[in-house]
Amino acid sequence: MINYLSIPWIMIMHARQHIQHTPEPVAIIGAGPAGASLAYWLASAGREVLLFDGSGGSEKHCGGGVPARTLDQFPWLRDIASPSTQANSILFTADRGQSAEVALSRPITLYARSGFDAALRNLARGSGATLIAGRVRAIGRDGPCWTVRTDAGEFSAGFIAGADGASSLVRRTLAQPFSRRALSLCAGYYIPASDPRRISVAFLKRRAAYAWFFPCPGLASAGVVAPLIGARREELLHEVRAWLAGLYPGQVFDFSRPYAAIVPTYHRGNAPYRGEGWALVGDAAGVADPVTREGIYFSIQSSALLAAAILDGNNAAYGPMLSRFLKSSFGGAVIPNICLFRPFFTYRFTQLLARQQDARMVIDRFISGALDYRNIKRTLATLNLK
Ligand SMILES: Cc1cc2nc3c(=O)[nH]c(=O)nc-3n(C[C@H](O)[C@H](O)[C@H](O)COP(=O)(O)OP(=O)(O)OC[C@H]3O[C@@H](n4cnc5c(N)ncnc54)[C@H](O)[C@@H]3O)c2cc1C
Secondary structure (H helix, E strand, C coil): CCCHHHHHHHHHHHHHHCCCCCCCCEEEECCCHHHHHHHHHHHHCCCCEEEEECCCCCCCCCCCEECHHHHHHCHHHHHCCCCEEEEEEEEEECCCCCEEEEEEEEEEEEECHHHHHHHHHHHHHHCCCEEEECCEEEEEEECCEEEEEECCEEEEECEEEECCCCCCHHHHHHCCCCCHHHEEEEEEEEEECCCCCEEEEEECCCCCCEEEEECCCCEEEEEEEEECCCCCHHHHHHHHHHHHHHHCCCCCCCCCCEEEEEEEECCHHHCCCEECCEEECHHHCCCECCCCCCCHHHHHHHHHHHHHHHHCCCHHHHHHHHHHHHHHHHHHHHHHHHHCCCHHHHHHHHHHHHHCHHHHHHHHHHHHCCCCHHHHHHHHHHCCCC
């Protein structure tokens, strides 16, 4: 059976052989992981690319965690010059205090997002993309020609890719807004990393919510993520502080750098992902994992699919390809999302991890990306889990 995660590479190689040169550049709005990798692929294949970014170097709020699957799928990420650390275990804690540590056979690489994003932008520039610093204020259309209005002036383009994150201007202008059910709220703090090799995750009483501590290089990221509906920033911040006080008793934290941010996760209502002359990738398309809220891998993967479609001269193929990819990635995620976060289940789950090496191995394989939601259920069913 074809592993269609490998298709973008095949298509990009194929498309490079009969690339169609058009006079109009591709305008990519947003140079996070989705936009910068799209720019890298298109410019490497000889397309003229204008890559717009308005972050001004400020850091994207993120845990910066990248599992082994991402680096296997996109090996060029291993070579980017960005400070990183490697976490080789995860401590899971259930609401009732039960805990279990899972050793990772393949570590999770943790990046500080400012360095990671800057390295990706350099890669895009090195491959020939033009980076234009400044916010895009509006996009307009005259027939097949787009106008991009920015702080740095006006630019023309033949195609617009919206890689502008959770509050995407491109989505707001050309597609429908996200349903609130597709959105999660994250709130937390940047604090010194006291345990540089271990990630901590705690299941909370709150529905579909968990707390994390990611020891990124520089400052660690600690936070709580919960469905946006019913979540309030101050309550989540309070839960982070209470959790950290239990996790590191006696330690005094500097809570002077709070943050809050939205993650759009996969939801069937996030489509359409494209229209005539435009497409959405990454958070702007709403491709993050609806359970873990991991988004970097899925954002880059969506860009690989769009690059393949553009280079093949068949932009319309992008929507169905992305839908198939997301369904195959998250099709089995409904059950975990319903039960994973119920206190009884999280207690049993953590107890199981603490007691059984086989269960820890299954979770280790899931975290590295060797198992997905569908086959993790099958694999767990084959174990003698008492
Ligand atoms: C608190 C938190 C923790 C997370 N932790 C993880 C994690 O550990 N691992 C993981 O895989 N995922 C994590 N995610 C999800 C992940 O951060 C996102 O899925 C990922 O960053 C999406 O990449 P992107 O390129 O689509 O968007 P972004 O990274 O948001 O990049 C969008 C870019 O567009 C720019 N932009 C926006 N509007 C405009 C405009 N009008 N003009 C010009 N530029 C514009 C922005 O400045 C930004 O640079 C986390 C998210 C949050 C909120």
